[in-house]
Amino acid sequence: MTRATVVAPPDAILADAERPALREWRSFLRRLARRRTALFGLGVVAMVFVTALAAPLISPFDPIEQNIGERLKAPGARDAMGQLHLLGTDHLGRDLLARILYGARPALMVGFAAVLISGVLGMVTGLIAGYFGGRVDDVLMRLADIQLAFPFILLAIAVIGVLGPSLFTIIAVIGVSSWVVYARVVRGTVLSLREREFVQAALALGSRDRRVLMRHILPNAFTPWLVVATLDMARVIVIESALSFLGLGVQPPTPTWGGMLADGRVYISTAWWLATFPGLAILVTVLGINLFGDGLRDTLDPRLTV
Amino acid sequence: MKVYLLRRLLQSLVVLFGVSCVVFFILYLTGDPALVLLPPDASAEDVIRFREVMGFNDPFIVQYGRFLGGAIRGDFGQSIRHGEPAFDLVLERMPATFELAGAGLLIALCLAIPAGIISAVRRNTVADYVATVIALLGQSMPTFWLGIMLILVFSVQFNLLPSSGRGGIQHLVLPAVTLGLFTTARITRLTRSGMLEVLNQDYIRTARAKGVSNQPVVWKHALKNAAIPIVTIVGIELGTLLGGSVITETIFAWPGVGRLSVQAIYNRDYPVVQAAVFLLATTFVLVNLLVDFIYTYLDPRIRLR
Numbered sequence: 001m002t003r004a005t006v007v008a009p010p011d012a013i014l015a016d017a018e019r020p021a022l023r024e025w026r027s028f029l030r031r032l033a034r035r036r037t038a039l040f041g042l043g044v045v046a047m048v049f050v051t052a053l054a055a056p057l058i059s060p061f062d063p064i065e066q067n068i069g070e071r072l073k074a075p076g077a078r079d080a081m082g083q084l085h086l087l088g089t090d091h092l093g094r095d096l097l098a099r100i101l102y103g104a105r106p107a108l109m110v111g112f113a114a115v116l117i118s119g120v121l122g123m124v125t126g127l128i129a130g131y132f133g134g135r136v137d138d139v140l141m142r143l144a145d146i147q148l149a150f151p152f153i154l155l156a157i158a159v160i161g162v163l164g165p166s167l168f169t170i171i172a173v174i175g176v177s178s179w180v181v182y183a184r185v186v187r188g189t190v191l192s193l194r195e196r197e198f199v200q201a202a203l204a205l206g207s208r209d210r211r212v213l214m215r216h217i218l219p220n221a222f223t224p225w226l227v228v229a230t231l232d233m234a235r236v237i238v239i240e241s242a243l244s245f246l247g248l249g250v251q252p253p254t255p256t257w258g259g260m261l262a263d264g265r266v267y268i269s270t271a272w273w274l275a276t277f278p279g280l281a282i283l284v285t286v287l288g289i290n291l292f293g294d295g296l297r298d299t300l301d302p303r304l305t306v
Numbered sequence: 307m308k309v310y311l312l313r314r315l316l317q318s319l320v321v322l323f324g325v326s327c328v329v330f331f332i333l334y335l336t337g338d339p340a341l342v343l344l345p346p347d348a349s350a351e352d353v354i355r356f357r358e359v360m361g362f363n364d365p366f367i368v369q370y371g372r373f374l375g376g377a378i379r380g381d382f383g384q385s386i387r388h389g390e391p392a393f394d395l396v397l398e399r400m401p402a403t404f405e406l407a408g409a410g411l412l413i414a415l416c417l418a419i420p421a422g423i424i425s426a427v428r429r430n431t432v433a434d435y436v437a438t439v440i441a442l443l444g445q446s447m448p449t450f451w452l453g454i455m456l457i458l459v460f461s462v463q464f465n466l467l468p469s470s471g472r473g474g475i476q477h478l479v480l481p482a483v484t485l486g487l488f489t490t491a492r493i494t495r496l497t498r499s500g501m502l503e504v505l506n507q508d509y510i511r512t513a514r515a516k517g518v519s520n521q522p523v524v525w526k527h528a529l530k531n532a533a534i535p536i537v538t539i540v541g542i543e544l545g546t547l548l549g550g551s552v553i554t555e556t557i558f559a560w561p562g563v564g565r566l567s568v569q570a571i572y573n574r575d576y577p578v579v580q581a582a583v584f585l586l587a588t589t590f591v592l593v594n595l596l597v598d599f600i601y602t603y604l605d606p607r608i609r610l611r
Contacts, residue, residue: 013307069605142317147322149587151549154567155328161571162335170351242553245450246568258450263559265454269462276458279451287446
């Protein structure tokens with residue numbers, strides 16, 4: 001018999017305290033790994049990510065430089081230099097595959113940045129509304145109702161129309177106006193956490209609100225937040241391409257999937273590939289994210305409706 | 307119950323007030339509404355005179371008061387491009403947008419609810435897998451791409467349906483399918499999960515134990531309870547449909563509010579944009595109020611709150 005644990009140094013106690021959380025994460029990852037569709041989705045997203053980063057290594061073509069002599073070549077055609085254009089060329093003679101690979105960059109950039117902004121905004125709002133309740137909660141939830149009343153795309157294009165389209169504006173507009181889903185889900189989680197014993201205990205021991213929120217509530221509200229963030233990323237990528245499609249996204253000559261679709265629409269009766277492949281790129285990316293997000297939700301909390 | 311409905315009505319008014327603030331602020335985002343409204347080549351004197359005429363030099367609160375007063379009476383100013391009252395222009399296009407959104411919603415409900423029910427009742431069969439995969443694809447497919455692909459197949463290749471304009475039912479098919487697919491996918495998944503949950507409840511087991519046959523159990527006992535979240539989402543999806551009409555109307559040259567607003571944004575015709583945003587948001591708020599009233603009928607527990 002030894003009483004060593006009682007006199008263990010503070011570090012060891014800390015490590016002990018952290019172990020359950022770690023174990024929970026491990027068990028979560030194990031359960032997630034058993035969901036093959038979720039893993040498949042994650043794989044797809046990872047592939048899109050890698051190809052976006054490694055675009056110059058994958059395709060020998062420049063996505064912006066025009067080559068009018070080689071315009072509207074069908075998929076699989078070879079140009080005068082004998083180089084293969086796997087997905088054909090567009091109306092300015094640019095390789096379609098190269099443009100799709102580079103087009104993933106603005107989509108992912110807007111996706112991550114906007115989700116981060118709206119996620120943080122929504123998390124803070126949800127924590128405050130759920131924890132403090134009362135008047136504060138009422139005001140914040142009415143703000144959420146006001147935000148939701150707007151047809152999203154219309155409000156976004158109206159604001160971008162006034163401010164002028166740029167990567168920064170797009171991220172800001174989508175980021176600032178997408179906080180509601182996060183706030184609602186986090187608020188709901190906080191409402192139930194607030195009644196739990198460990199929170200009551202912390203309060204009874206005299207912990208300040210700030211500490212209870214940061215140490216006890218935030219970590220537990222994080223997983224539903226993560227599910228919302230994943231599924232919201234899919235939505236944001238579709239919105240980014242819709243804005244580019246309307247000419248209010250990242251401006252040419254930077255290739256965007258939505259912008260390529262808008263070009264392709266003009267040539268729909270002569271060059272089907274121009275509109276088809278960029279759309280497939282969006283579909284595959286969004287599908288991958290959705291599959292992963294669904295898996296994440298089913299693993300963490302199947303009853304969470306997002 | 308009266309208290310509940312009254313409170314919801316008041317909440318809606320507060321939301322509409324907030325909507326009017328946001329719509330008002332759109333013009334002031336850059337700090338100078340005169341520069342937003344005037345063409346970029348306007349001279350300095352023109353800008354000064356325009357500010358005077360439009361009252362942009364007045365205190366902020368006075369300008370907002372004037373805007374709100376106008377908005378309540380349906381006066382958002384003249385369209386800069388068309389020279390007509392902006393509100394009338396938007397109102398004229400409303401029926402086309404409602405027609406499209408209504409058709410999209412109808413398609414969604416007719417496909418999604420049976421699909422969701424079958425999927426739940428015959429869980430883990432081929433029918434369930436097919437419905438689930440289609441719903442997942444529908445939820446991941448960007449509307450504008452679907453629209454272009456439908457045009458490519460049905461208008462360009464086979465010349466079966468018109469690709470643009472408004473007219474008979476054949477003009478409505480492609481845009482309505484395009485607009486409705488996302489909502490179809492959402493409602494299918496929601497119906498499936500809602501039905502699965504309800505079918506596991508004790509009262510369903512009781513009904514079955516009492517010898518009620520399968521059909522009434524599914525359609526009467528289960529569906530009525532699973533309908534509550536569906537009704538809620540229909541209200542919210544209407545917002546998606548009205549917002550989605552911006553893209554769908556642009557692709558199919560459908561003469562509705564969405565296309566009008568996109569053109570107005572290109573032309574810097576902001577009175578029209580403001581009127582359109584305000585009217586669509588108001589529609590959304592009113593429909594959701596209506597949904598809440600239906601809700602109290604479906605779920606009497608709410609009335610007691």
